[in-house]
Amino acid sequence: MFPERVRWRRPAEKEEAEPGWRRARVAPSLADVYRSIPVAGKSRWRKFLAFAGPGYLVAVGYMDPGNWATDLAGGSAFGYRLLCVVLLSNMMAVLLQGLSSKLGIVTGRDLAQACRDHYSRPVSFALWVLCELAIAACDLAEVIGSAIALNLLFGIPVAVGVVLTALDVLIVLLLQKKGFRLLEALVIALVALIGGCFLFEILLARPDVSEMLGGFVPHVDVVRNPQMLYLAMGILGATVMPHNLYLHSSIVQTRRYEISAEGKREAVRYAFLDSTVALTLALFINAAILIVAAATFHRTGHTGVAEIQDAYKLLTPLLGAAGASAVFAFALLASGQNSTLTGTLAGQIVMEGFLDLRMRPWMRRLITRAIAIVPAVIVAVIYGENGTAKLLVLSQVILSLQLSFAVFPLVGFTSDRRKMGEFANAWWVKGLAYTVAVLIAGLNAWLLMQTVGGWIGG
Numbered sequence: 001m002f003p004e005r006v007r008w009r010r011p012a013e014k015e016e017a018e019p020g021w022r023r024a025r026v027a028p029s030l031a032d033v034y035r036s037i038p039v040a041g042k043s044r045w046r047k048f049l050a051f052a053g054p055g056y057l058v059a060v061g062y063m064d065p066g067n068w069a070t071d072l073a074g075g076s077a078f079g080y081r082l083l084c085v086v087l088l089s090n091m092m093a094v095l096l097q098g099l100s101s102k103l104g105i106v107t108g109r110d111l112a113q114a115c116r117d118h119y120s121r122p123v124s125f126a127l128w129v130l131c132e133l134a135i136a137a138c139d140l141a142e143v144i145g146s147a148i149a150l151n152l153l154f155g156i157p158v159a160v161g162v163v164l165t166a167l168d169v170l171i172v173l174l175l176q177k178k179g180f181r182l183l184e185a186l187v188i189a190l191v192a193l194i195g196g197c198f199l200f201e202i203l204l205a206r207p208d209v210s211e212m213l214g215g216f217v218p219h220v221d222v223v224r225n226p227q228m229l230y231l232a233m234g235i236l237g238a239t240v241m242p243h244n245l246y247l248h249s250s251i252v253q254t255r256r257y258e259i260s261a262e263g264k265r266e267a268v269r270y271a272f273l274d275s276t277v278a279l280t281l282a283l284f285i286n287a288a289i290l291i292v293a294a295a296t297f298h299r300t301g302h303t304g305v306a307e308i309q310d311a312y313k314l315l316t317p318l319l320g321a322a323g324a325s326a327v328f329a330f331a332l333l334a335s336g337q338n339s340t341l342t343g344t345l346a347g348q349i350v351m352e353g354f355l356d357l358r359m360r361p362w363m364r365r366l367i368t369r370a371i372a373i374v375p376a377v378i379v380a381v382i383y384g385e386n387g388t389a390k391l392l393v394l395s396q397v398i399l400s401l402q403l404s405f406a407v408f409p410l411v412g413f414t415s416d417r418r419k420m421g422e423f424a425n426a427w428w429v430k431g432l433a434y435t436v437a438v439l440i441a442g443l444n445a446w447l448l449m450q451t452v453g454g455w456i457g458g
Helices: 044-051 054-062 065-078 083-107 111-118 121-154 158-177 180-205 209-215 226-239 242-254 261-298 308-319 324-355 361-383 389-415 417-423 427-457
Strands: none
Touching (some): 054 083, 054 180, 054 242, 054 261, 054 324, 065 261, 065 324, 083 111, 083 209, 083 226, 111 242, 111 389, 121 324, 121 389, 158 324, 209 261, 226 389
């Protein structure tokens, strides 16, 4: 097995692959922080704290500006009715992120590396391209969301704000040099800040509790209504993000757990607990955005509010509280910056894992950041400060369409006893995971059929 904190090398051709794999393992992604955080010799509570962190980096993607766009549009147009989609998406996320962390801990491979080993080169390359498209769509929402927040708070033009978000590359490099825990601490602090802001907004909005609770109950209108289905798929894409599955399978390996069956079993358990707690907090924030939109806009007849800028302008007068709009924009800035930090890491992991491409950290991150920044600048120049809502929602629908290409390999790998040994999914977990994968693929197919039918009919 890999020793800790060494200079990694490619395996020689004569080295044998582990059972179930075609090639011997190469250097892990994020090699500079691999197994850098000790967890052994601690009490249960201290061990829980030692494992806490990766789940919050993943949870950031469940409250990013893409979520804001879909939740604002859904809450203002349909009230609380899409809360059931938020809840269902979060439950799917808990299961899939748990499988992602288990893959990384048990095999020592992240999902991108596992795909590269398992599939032929053309298939692996196609999966990489699809994943890069998903990351670009996600980053587009994140950088535009951050730029909108800078514009609302400080009057900085959106195009300039998009360029400023590139500074997150320097932040990631600086914090990783000082230790991965510092990066995790910053992310957790920003998540707590976002949660506090929306608790404040909910208290001001005073939602109808019975209607709100009723919104968590699934109903068939979500599938029957094309507009509602489109937003529902946007919410699903904004919640269960494909690149988060790649990210989680890598960053769980920053913990120095024991390389034994018992050590891995313990690590899987604590990693699942970490991600479940973090995603529960993300569920609160994700639902809170939709609840505030429903209680503030839908209830007052402002059913067409989809632009983040429009929501900002209307919050203070509708809620009758000074500072409501500023708190909203401040939370958006924290959300956007948090998401770009983790998006930069995800881009690096995907590029290294699929291509086995090794280069200096600053160069890797500049390349992965440019993939998002360049199209975002173009969009900002074309759309200006308005008209971004449809683009943000579309980016999340694109994420949903890409999701199956990450979910099916993940479920397949973690259910394969040759690759996972005794840690392979139990029959009921396998059945549940494939049900989720088929449900996601089926909803995407239904959305495409409805969209194409609308084009033909129109």
